[in-house]
Amino acid sequence: MTMQTIALNTDKNRVKTGFGWAIGIGLFLLPLIWIDLVTYLTLTVAGISLGMLIFLIASGLTLIFGLMVVLNLAHSAFFAFGAYAGYTVLNLFNSLGWIETASLSAGILYLMLALCTAGGVGALLGVATEKLVIKKVYGDHLMQLLVTVGVAFVIVEILKIIWGVNDEVVPVPMGFQDSFIIYGVFVEYFRVIAIIIGVGVFAALQFLLKKTKIGIIVRAGVENREIVKTTGYNISLIFTSIFALGAALASIGGTMMAIFNQAVDPGMGDQFLIFALIVVIIGGMGSVTGSFVGAIIVGLSFNYVAFLVPKMALGVNFMIMAVILLIRPKGLFGKD
């Protein structure tokens, strides 16, 4: 009897999940009614690459939240600082005359250097923030949240002291602006690179969390911090490294976004923090897979709607978030 009910329930769940996927995919084919196929595919590639960039920010946010229950609002500042760090590296190469004429492969090399610098700077900022500030207010979630607001403010002001308050144009390697054509669909090289980096980061995070010992400790820490502490692991070191990792991911995302938009400004962190927050809410707090799926949803719907009704682009993301909150208050992949 019970076996039967369980079987029935899993069947029901499977049907339900399948139904959900069908509706989800159906919704994303819906814009085809108004957009012709080639434009649709172009928008899809652009949307997925935007989603991957958003995923870089959101994954750090969700990792830190999942482990430390800190909603880190300084993430937007890490993002902006990373963008400026990457911009500085690219600008340095540009002053040597390497960027404008760079081919695709040389461009990728420079990009990697810029990303490494940004990641390093972000990780340093993250370690400093965690050690100097967040550690002082452990145990009080409200105060932690508040203190990150202050940290964000300080970092952005320091950024303005170093680089000034004006928008700057980011030099982009020539090779990135080229595009190739498949079946009539224009695909910019940089979009492909963004998708590869996003998927690569996702795979690396999954590997780190699911297959390595560090990942096991981290996941155990998410479940129960006290027990991990009693088994003799240095949880404070793990906290610091996860915070640094999240900050580094945000900074890398910042550099990528700087190249994507070909511009940086001090307020850029705040704009993309909305996307990251929406993604984390949609995907479920603390779930990396959730933010991956959420980021693709947000990136795609943003692009489709921006093409059809430009003014509604951000509003649609809010509507999606509202609907998902109504159906699944914990987010798509959130744990009950």
Added chain:
Amino acid sequence: MTKQLTMEEQNKFKKKVTVNNPIVYIQMSVVILFTIIPFIYPSFRLMDVMAKILIFTIVVASFDLLLGYTGILSFAHGMFFGIGAYSVALILYYSSTPAWYHIVLAVIVSLLISIAIALIISFFSLRVKAIFFAMLTLALAEFAHILGVQWTGLTGGEDGISFVLPSIFNFNQSLGNLFNTQINGRLIVYYLILICTIVLFAGLLRFIRSPLGRVLKSIRENEQRTIALGYQTFGYQIYSIVFSAAIASLGGILFAMWLCYVNPDSVFHTAIMVNILLMVLIGGMGTLYGSIIGAGFLIITENWLPELLKAIAALTPDNLIVRSMADRWQLYFGILFVLVVIFFPKGVIGTTRSFLDQKQQKNKPLV
């Protein structure tokens, strides 16, 4: 028996009056100070600072109701403030002949909008977790800022809207002199702000001392226990969110009326929210009176700190780093913010109170 009881009650009453007395005196002197300042020292700048302190006292006190008394962190408080400011600005800007009833209309419109939005936000997020509320409101506040910048057809974009106040509030209108001070629209708006602040602040004090306010406090202390006592905490939280949103939008109306100008950066920007948070923290969360201290401190420093820093920078005119450090005076607010949260989380009033409590306990004879 009955006589004894009344005696006890009388004693209680007497005690209460004597305890309250200093607070009443302080209240009275603060009100009198704000009332006579425009006549003692008629300077536009000082009046501007005083008016802003009054307005932000209200905004911060209503935020304190949410954060300090109910334990909900909302980042949309600045947005409600902005809704109030924009509704009065838009209505006066687009009406061909502004009249006093347009202001009343703006009050009604902004109250309706902010209450509706507050209800929707709380319906979506409070079901889940307090942290969701923070995230959702932050995203929404950013959205409001973007809307203010991009909806150029209505809001004028980044340039903002300047407008003229109707009838007796008009700044260019003079109604004669009193004690060597010109009675003009600006002065009348100042007193309007003062009266509104006193009324709203008294309303907030009454609100937190009502049975409803006690339930809110118990939710902050322990939500599970409050539920166990039989209270529908969800409903009470909505009360507090809606009430504070409404008051914040009224503060926004006063702010717009004082400046006769709004733009997205002055009312919707995150920096406003950070300022409000800092004011609450400096004054002390959950104290209401702290809002006056927080608003006063921050607005006074905001007005005179840049000049002080410029004076310091002028001492070493060639040093570029010192100059840019002096230009970014907001940096020091950010550092102050972090320091206050880490070392001074109870704020001025909270720390004073716990200090007084300790003193009282020391003076008590050990029984």
